[in-house]
Amino acid sequence: MTFLQRFDDFVCEGDSITCEVDGYTITAHIAHDETQDPPDELQDGFWPSLYPNDAGFIGAGNGWRDRFDKAQARAESVMAAWKKDEWFYCGVILSVAIDGLVLDDHAASLWGIEANYPDSDNAYLSDVANELLPEALEAAKAERKRQCAILCISETAA
Numbered sequence: 001m002t003f004l005q006r007f008d009d010f011v012c013e014g015d016s017i018t019c020e021v022d023g024y025t026i027t028a029h030i031a032h033d034e035t036q037d038p039p040d041e042l043q044d045g046f047w048p049s050l051y052p053n054d055a056g057f058i059g060a061g062n063g064w065r066d067r068f069d070k071a072q073a074r075a076e077s078v079m080a081a082w083k084k085d086e087w088f089y090c091g092v093i094l095s096v097a098i099d100g101l102v103l104d105d106h107a108a109s110l111w112g113i114e115a116n117y118p119d120s121d122n123a124y125l126s127d128v129a130n131e132l133l134p135e136a137l138e139a140a141k142a143e144r145k146r147q148c149a150i151l152c153i154s155e156t157a158a
Helices: 064-083 123-157
Strands: 016-021 024-032 088-098 101-115
Touching: 016 123, 024 101, 024 123, 088 123, 101 123
Parallel strands: none
Antiparallel strands: 016 024, 024 088, 088 101
16 A cells, blocks of 8 residues: 655645545645744754764764765855755645545544655655555544444434
8 A cells, every 4th residue: 555656856835645545535735834943943953063962972983084075065055055945845745535525534643744845856755645545444444433333323313
């Protein structure tokens, strides 16, 4: 049980992929994460460091200066792309329907994921959708059972 489609190398808010499992239609879509914090404020160790107690410590040993320079250039490049709105944080939200009836429009989700991150193919977005799939199906089955119970009680009372 997996999504056979994958998200594109470049995604926009609202992009989606869909799969069918046991009569359920599951849709994973991209939503913009509302956080306005830049990556260097959200990620410990975003900026490289030469100090062992810092989160961004690049490690000791030969070639430390070259490793530091590469890590610093990469961090600067990522920040520049962020400032130009070339990438953003998103959520992957799964909704589940059966026969066109939406059982749960937010059956499972994960937030704070980088979308269109420099040098990324967004494969992780599809991985997340597949990891959330069992949770979304479980939520949809529970909602279906709940709705059926309501309908059965209503039918017997009539």
